[in-house]
Amino acid sequence: MQVPAPFEYERATSVEHAISLRERLGEEARFIAGGHSLLPMMKLRLANPEYLIDINDCEELFYIREEAGEIRIGAMTRHRELLDSDLLQQHFPIFRDAEEVIADPVVRNRGTLGGSLCQADPSEDLSAVCTTLDASCVIKSTSGERVVSMHDFHVGPYETAVGDAEMLTEIRIPLKPNGSSAYEKVERRAGDWAVVSAGAAVWMDGGTIAEGRVGLAAVGANTTGIGPVSDVLRGATPSEELYQQAGDIAAANCSPQTDQRGSAEYKTHLAMELTKRALRRSVARATGQEA
Amino acid sequence: MTTTEPAPEETEERPIGFGNLLRKEDPRLIRGMGNFVDDIQLPGMLHLAILRSPMAHAKINSIDKSAAEAHPKVVAVITGEDLAAQGLAWMPTLSNDVQAVLATDKVRFQHQEVAFVVAEDRYSARDALELIEVDYEWVDPVIDVRKAMDADSPVIRDDLEGKADNHIFDWETGDEAATQAVFDSADVVVKEEIIYPRVHPAPMETCGCVADVERVSGQLTLWSTTQAPHAHRTVYALVAGLPEHKIRVIAPDIGGGFGNKVPIYPGYVCAIVASLVIGKPVKWMEDRTENLVSTGFARDYVMEGEIAATKEGKILAIRTNVLADHGAFNGVAAPTKYPAGFFGVFTGSYDLEAAYCKMQAVYTNKAPGGVAYACSFRITEAVYLVERIVDCLAYELGMDSAELRLKNFIQPDQFPYESKTGWVYDSGDYEPAMRKAMEMAGYDELRREQAEKREKGELMGIGISFFTEAVGAGPRKDMDILGLGMADGCELRIHPTGKAVVRLSVKTQGQGHETTFAQIVAEEIGIPPEDIEVIHGDTDNTPFGLGTYGSRSTPVSGAAAALVTRKVRDKAQIIASGMLEVSVADLEWNKGSFSVKGDPSKSVTIQDIAMKAHGAGDLPDGIEGGLEAQICYNPENLTYPFGAYICVVDIDPGTAVVKVRRFIAVDDCGTQINPMIIEGQVHGGLADGVGMAMMEMIAFDEDGNCLGGSLMDYLIPTALETPDWETGHTVTPSPHHPIGAKGIGESATVGSPPAVVNAIVDALKPYGIRHADMPLTPSRVWETMQGNHTPPI
Numbered sequence A: 001m002q003v004p005a006p007f008e009y010e011r012a013t014s015v016e017h018a019i020s021l022r023e024r025l026g027e028e029a030r031f032i033a034g035g036h037s038l039l040p041m042m043k044l045r046l047a048n049p050e051y052l053i054d055i056n057d058c059e060e061l062f063y064i065r066e067e068a069g070e071i072r073i074g075a076m077t078r079h080r081e082l083l084d085s086d087l088l089q090q091h092f093p094i095f096r097d098a099e100e101v102i103a104d105p106v107v108r109n110r111g112t113l114g115g116s117l118c119q120a121d122p123s124e125d126l127s128a129v130c131t132t133l134d135a136s137c138v139i140k141s142t143s144g145e146r147v148v149s150m151h152d153f154h155v156g157p158y159e160t161a162v163g164d165a166e167m168l169t170e171i172r173i174p175l176k177p178n179g180s181s182a183y184e185k186v187e188r189r190a191g192d193w194a195v196v197s198a199g200a201a202v203w204m205d206g207g208t209i210a211e212g213r214v215g216l217a218a219v220g221a222n223t224t225g226i227g228p229v230s231d232v233l234r235g236a237t238p239s240e241e242l243y244q245q246a247g248d249i250a251a252a253n254c255s256p257q258t259d260q261r262g263s264a265e266y267k268t269h270l271a272m273e274l275t276k277r278a279l280r281r282s283v284a285r286a287t288g289q290e291a
Numbered sequence B: 001m002t003t004t005e006p007a008p009e010e011t012e013e014r015p016i017g018f019g020n021l022l023r024k025e026d027p028r029l030i031r032g033m034g035n036f037v038d039d040i041q042l043p044g045m046l047h048l049a050i051l052r053s054p055m056a057h058a059k060i061n062s063i064d065k066s067a068a069e070a071h072p073k074v075v076a077v078i079t080g081e082d083l084a085a086q087g088l089a090w091m092p093t094l095s096n097d098v099q100a101v102l103a104t105d106k107v108r109f110q111h112q113e114v115a116f117v118v119a120e121d122r123y124s125a126r127d128a129l130e131l132i133e134v135d136y137e138w139v140d141p142v143i144d145v146r147k148a149m150d151a152d153s154p155v156i157r158d159d160l161e162g163k164a165d166n167h168i169f170d171w172e173t174g175d176e177a178a179t180q181a182v183f184d185s186a187d188v189v190v191k192e193e194i195i196y197p198r199v200h201p202a203p204m205e206t207c208g209c210v211a212d213v214e215r216v217s218g219q220l221t222l223w224s225t226t227q228a229p230h231a232h233r234t235v236y237a238l239v240a241g242l243p244e245h246k247i248r249v250i251a252p253d254i255g256g257g258f259g260n261k262v263p264i265y266p267g268y269v270c271a272i273v274a275s276l277v278i279g280k281p282v283k284w285m286e287d288r289t290e291n292l293v294s295t296g297f298a299r300d301y302v303m304e305g306e307i308a309a310t311k312e313g314k315i316l317a318i319r320t321n322v323l324a325d326h327g328a329f330n331g332v333a334a335p336t337k338y339p340a341g342f343f344g345v346f347t348g349s350y351d352l353e354a355a356y357c358k359m360q361a362v363y364t365n366k367a368p369g370g371v372a373y374a375c376s377f378r379i380t381e382a383v384y385l386v387e388r389i390v391d392c393l394a395y396e397l398g399m400d401s402a403e404l405r406l407k408n409f410i411q412p413d414q415f416p417y418e419s420k421t422g423w424v425y426d427s428g429d430y431e432p433a434m435r436k437a438m439e440m441a442g443y444d445e446l447r448r449e450q451a452e453k454r455e456k457g458e459l460m461g462i463g464i465s466f467f468t469e470a471v472g473a474g475p476r477k478d479m480d481i482l483g484l485g486m487a488d489g490c491e492l493r494i495h496p497t498g499k500a501v502v503r504l505s506v507k508t509q510g511q512g513h514e515t516t517f518a519q520i521v522a523e524e525i526g527i528p529p530e531d532i533e534v535i536h537g538d539t540d541n542t543p544f545g546l547g548t549y550g551s552r553s554t555p556v557s558g559a560a561a562a563l564v565t566r567k568v569r570d571k572a573q574i575i576a577s578g579m580l581e582v583s584v585a586d587l588e589w590n591k592g593s594f595s596v597k598g599d600p601s602k603s604v605t606i607q608d609i610a611m612k613a614h615g616a617g618d619l620p621d622g623i624e625g626g627l628e629a630q631i632c633y634n635p636e637n638l639t640y641p642f643g644a645y646i647c648v649v650d651i652d653p654g655t656a657v658v659k660v661r662r663f664i665a666v667d668d669c670g671t672q673i674n675p676m677i678i679e680g681q682v683h684g685g686l687a688d689g690v691g692m693a694m695m696e697m698i699a700f701d702e703d704g705n706c707l708g709g710s711l712m713d714y715l716i717p718t719a720l721e722t723p724d725w726e727t728g729h730t731v732t733p734s735p736h737h738p739i740g741a742k743g744i745g746e747s748a749t750v751g752s753p754p755a756v757v758n759a760i761v762d763a764l765k766p767y768g769i770r771h772a773d774m775p776l777t778p779s780r781v782w783e784t785m786q787g788n789h790t791p792p793i
């Protein structure tokens, strides 16, 4: 049994309570959501917080709803709920694609969207999903709330824009017409982190792509949205050549490292291959042609 | 006379003897009511945690333990220096080397044991480790096994007197000159470097123990995760100088062993020393990382393989040159005269003219081990070598790999067959097993499908492996471990009411001994298995024997159980002759009762006889009361199970992801005792094989940091990577085993990796690929497709 170092534990009953505890306890305190990233790190003594503020009783953070032209998801929404949500499946099938290959049921029953984004692991799948969908993050503190884009949310590996006395409370995804999305992941084994994953989303205007986005995981310091891909997709007619071109751009814009999961060359190849596949599938879905 | 219950009827669901029977141990285990080492709580028990080295090779300049000692819940902090004062800093390994219990001079692998803390609870013990200050001085490590013997390589084992290099041993088998002659004149010679990387048994339950030294009597009771309680007791007596009759080793329920729980680890010795010094029970239980990074690994062979054949595909000779990485201490678990285990069976299932193997074993700055991880003492490596090189030959000859194997099998009339490296295969009938597997697979149809797919650029592979194992070590004339002969005892007692208790020297770690051994006794004496209690894993309550590993339980201890039961039955027959007033020769045995020949109405059941044996009234002349016996069985030879495996894979050409579509396994383990348990053993081993072939490897970076320290880094397969297993069997009994059984525990782990690798390599044939090394992760498969295959070590 791996055992963590000593720590104090408080259970917050509301977002307000959680933030005030955080403000009082300072940088030695950490929120604990699903615990599936934080607890393993504590057991390995890679993380040694003095205080844990448990936010599992913050009932106002569990939801997936449509509001003001957006899908809004509470930070404590668990993988399991993202997987099961028909609302998400209707607008963003990329979530179910991704959730089917994130971890295993035990982890999915507890792990949360907020915890996933705040962990900011370069291989994290939901960050790639949110990047693909151009999501923004609502960050609260006692002095109010601010909304940051995914691009600004991740400031480095395992680092986010959430400050010491702040909390991520909500993820917002804009709803646009005629869109669809897909997610592709290669893993060495079920439940393993991605060797590489790619998300794609397209919004169609008749036979052409009005807007397209691609987000990759495990190919660099942070989950990467590939801007130049969007440039070639804008206004283009879907074709194998277009997917290949997009894939090549994705490959050229990532900087993976060789590790136990695979060589940098292989990961670069996957960035190309999976971008192609995710785009192909998104377009098929958006145009009602998916088998 | 007291009456006994009538003997129950035998049915298919309820065999009195061999047949499918639900496991007797399962109700306890599946309800979570097993009793594992970590479940043991004793009054006043303390907890031990081990401080491990962060570096692979470093001098220890000093250790400051004062802050740890000042921790309010710490009872003791012990370093190598403290142990050295008692003469306990070093202990023998299973291979006549020594290993540091706690490092004194130098650390020799990352995570080596440096000090331990004993505290009131597990958390405090772990916390106090952070308070120990060790001043290490970096020494260049030896990580690349190929450079271990370079002249300028740092010497790891400078503790050994006069040691000036990293050499452990050279070993050879077969006839070098005769093999050279065959190679010189052969039509076709194929050479390939074939690597079996370092893997770990990774049992779900990590290693640990509770040591309790009773202060007044000096009696040590050790609850321990051991596959060999008796052997461990003797070794503790020899190292720690404790009198053997004052040591009791108990292996309670064990959560998987796979060879990992054969060696004695420093942690056990630390716990014993701690209890001795402090006078209280002490528990030590590894965490997951400690288990993966410090306990016995397996394999780690770099094998250069060569095969010689005629152009028609008659295999003439196999030759191999092996470089073996044994880590920092030679801790190989193998019989003394077999430093490379049973690797000598690398000639496989084929009738050759000559064979030769040369091996060099070296030290590196990695964890020690070389345990029999479900490999029957290195047969995994041997089978992988031969089955891979045979496929390389098929590739060069452009011959179907099934046809090539069929052409070269040892024929049924050649058994007992003496191989060119001196192994006497007891029995075998290979072609029917191979044909059966091909038929189950629909082999010809698969090849047709493959040809069609290749036309379309799709990648499908069919891999075959045909293995022969040598298990059941072993005859005491040439097999021992640390001087202890590899025989096994067994004791059987029939109680007055006809219920029985059988005591074994071997120990289950999940294999189902409590069921299988009850069935062996039941088959011989007709008492239902549920009426037979199987006692094992406690040195005070079982006869001496060497334990469970190398698939030896059924071949050795199973034979002992059958023979001791026959001994009891012989006595029962004499008592029955008195009861029925006929001569012994006039009695006939019908499983469970003796009857008078020609008059079946005159009979007595074994239960009646048991009561008579313990009851009032006279027994036949010269017969003592009671119905029990004990024996020690010394096997005449090893047994040689075999099997034919076929694996079918599909590879996504875009991502190089491999999907194992089908796996067909036909096993022959001789007489089958419980086919359901056999199938379970095969399922587990096949999953293991998929893991090793596709994802498992204990890797190191160039500084010697172990990269496999968690189950997120060291991957083992899940149900999603493994197909529905398709199993079948043939039955070729062992001629020298009392019930003809051969052992099945490791067959699938031995036989499956080459089948998976052969299938993947076969799928890559359109790329001109003849060989690729494990673990075949998507990345390694993709690099192979690009022509950039690099060896994993």
Ligand SMILES: Cc1cc2nc3c(=O)[nH]c(=O)nc-3n(C[C@H](O)[C@H](O)[C@H](O)COP(=O)(O)OP(=O)(O)OC[C@H]3O[C@@H](n4cnc5c(N)ncnc54)[C@H](O)[C@@H]3O)c2cc1C
Pocket (backbone or CB within 6 Å): A030, A031, A032, A033, A034, A035, A036, A037, A038, A039, A040, A075, A076, A101, A102, A103, A104, A107, A110, A111, A112, A113, A114, A115, A116, A117, A118, A119, A123, A124, A125, A126, A162, A166, A167, A168, A169, A191, A192, A193, A194
């Ligand atoms: C075996 C295993 C396999 C996995 N496989 C995958 C995989 O394939 N793909 C993948 O993407 N992930 C994987 N994960 C990670 C999993 O998805 C985690 O659950 C997730 O990354 C973290 O979510 P959590 O709710 O458990 O966060 P926690 O562990 O509770 O927290 C993570 C971090 O976020 C902070 N935090 C949490 N919530 C907030 C908030 N609202 N505001 C501010 N800070 C907050 C915490 O303080 C902590 O620093 C795996 C995990 C495990 C254990």
